Amino acid sequence: MRVLTRSRSRALAAASRGRGEGLAALPSGTAAAGAAAAAGAAGAEGRQSHKPVKRPWKRLRVAYEASNGEEGARAEPLRVPAWEPPDWQRQLANIRTMRSQKDAPVDQLGAEHCFDTSVPPKVQRYQVLLSLMLSSQTKDQVTAGAMKRLRARGLTVDRILQTDDSTLGQLIYPVGFWRSKVKFIKQTSAILQQHYDGDIPASVAELVALPGVGPKMAHLAMAVAWGSVSGIAVDTHVHRIANRLGWTKKATKSPEKTREALEEWLPRELWGEINGLLVGFGQQTCLPVHPRCQACLNRALCPAAQGF
Numbered sequence: 001m002r003v004l005t006r007s008r009s010r011a012l013a014a015a016s017r018g019r020g021e022g023l024a025a026l027p028s029g030t031a032a033a034g035a036a037a038a039a040g041a042a043g044a045e046g047r048q049s050h051k052p053v054k055r056p057w058k059r060l061r062v063a064y065e066a067s068n069g070e071e072g073a074r075a076e077p078l079r080v081p082a083w084e085p086p087d088w089q090r091q092l093a094n095i096r097t098m099r100s101q102k103d104a105p106v107d108q109l110g111a112e113h114c115f116d117t118s119v120p121p122k123v124q125r126y127q128v129l130l131s132l133m134l135s136s137q138t139k140d141q142v143t144a145g146a147m148k149r150l151r152a153r154g155l156t157v158d159r160i161l162q163t164d165d166s167t168l169g170q171l172i173y174p175v176g177f178w179r180s181k182v183k184f185i186k187q188t189s190a191i192l193q194q195h196y197d198g199d200i201p202a203s204v205a206e207l208v209a210l211p212g213v214g215p216k217m218a219h220l221a222m223a224v225a226w227g228s229v230s231g232i233a234v235d236t237h238v239h240r241i242a243n244r245l246g247w248t249k250k251a252t253k254s255p256e257k258t259r260e261a262l263e264e265w266l267p268r269e270l271w272g273e274i275n276g277l278l279v280g281f282g283q284q285t286c287l288p289v290h291p292r293c294q295a296c297l298n299r300a301l302c303p304a305a306q307g308f
Helices: 006-023 031-049 088-098 107-111 120-137 140-152 159-163 167-174 178-195 205-210 215-226 234-245 253-262 268-284
Strands: none
Touching: 006 120, 088 268, 107 205, 107 268, 120 215, 159 178, 159 253, 167 178, 167 215, 205 215, 215 253, 215 268, 234 253, 234 268
């Protein structure tokens, strides 16, 4: 056994205290403590050999640093997987199969069929918007009849503004809320004449600012009149069917809330298709009252089918 003299024992104790002086204030186990300990050891070795000792510096990469070494590059934020209905792809495929004949009223009489293709483009767009304004709370057959009567008199902004309210009401009757629609059509037509040279706005924000134009009409107008998919057009059919199929994370109480819920998960490339697909499905199979569940390919996949 090795015996230490008193003087050597004191020297070793002093050396130990010298190496530990810089670490007392640091919590043990931290990166800072480890680095300081390494620096203290290196300093001790340097003092013993009278030469500076170089240690390689190991740079730690943190999560927000660019992995490709580019200056100022930002890493992509973490993406939380979005919720989606478990069976929606099978349900959608079945609806496409059931709608393959394209023989619902919306397929023949929807907004894309109600304008005159022989008139200038801006007049066509105006007619699309008017057909959408008339279609609210109205069957497609009734809307198509009103549009036919209006077009027979020359359906332009100027022509509508020259028509008295009584005559306009007779032309659009019996669309739903026809008295209110007479007022909205006149007000909107005046705005279009004064601010848009008789054309319609090319943005959802400007469209919904027009009297009598809601979000569903605005998104359909963007798609049909301007050829731009700006969002999902949700009417009562889409609202009802999305809730029945469980396509909303929780039950929604309005078409606009349903639109927001659908746009959170439904792939954008399907936004332009979903309105016509579900409206026709709602007109033929998934009826508001007494839906034809026995004839529906989704009867085993639809959470609401058990209640009918």
